[in-house]
């Protein structure tokens with residue numbers, strides 16, 4: 474594998490507020506990420522939603538007390554749990570816009586809020602399609618990444634499907650047309666990679682929730698981007714690591 478261009482520490486589904494999920498555990502997980510990031514090329518922290526469980530201020534403040542202290546570049550978007558009880562207002566107060574972009578010499582990230590108040594279903598919306606196309610079209614020669622909370626394709630080992638993004642077909646069409654390289658999301662609490670044509674779609678697991686599925690445990694994913702290649706390493710809560718998948722990556 475050639476020299477890495479960038480490393481994305483992909484965290485999702487923290488679920489502060491759930492019984493047994495503590496701010497102390499979040500601090501420990503993020504400290505370990507920062508330690509690895511210190512020796513990684515162009516590190517970025519990406520958090521794809523469900524920071525909280527009920528979207529309540531006390532949960533948000535617990536998450537923000539750790540995440541907002543991170544000094545490497547970070548991109549944080551909400552998930553369906555964060556928009557319960559109209560929590561999007563508190564998200565914006567503590568973490569800024571619900572839609573974000575990030576660009577460096579190597580990559581361009583468009584991060585979308587796929588959640589809606591008090592609705593567990595995912596949705597991106599036609600009103601955003603041109604913005605996504607324009608952003609990726611001006612990012613030629615960069616790794617183009619679309620991040621969101623919900624999944625665009627159903628994930629195995631997660632039981633019956635009911636939360637694929639409602640406009641998934643149209644969103645996939647927009648992303649493929651704009652030569653998106655990689656989609657990163659969470660929500661299902663199970664890691665999985667799909668390839669759709671030349672596009673790679675990766676679903677990470679939950680950082681801290683007890684609501685894991687089957688034999689899966691809590692984790693985050695280290696996504697290493699190299700010229701024309703990506704690898705996904707599962708970094709478990711207990712400190713162990715496992716290379717999960719690798720794939721060619723289009724620019």
Ligand SMILES: [Fe+2]
Pocket residue numbers: 486488523552554660661662
């Ligand atoms: Fe979740």
Ligand SMILES: [Fe+2]
Pocket residue numbers: 523552553554622659660661
């Ligand atoms: Fe979720």
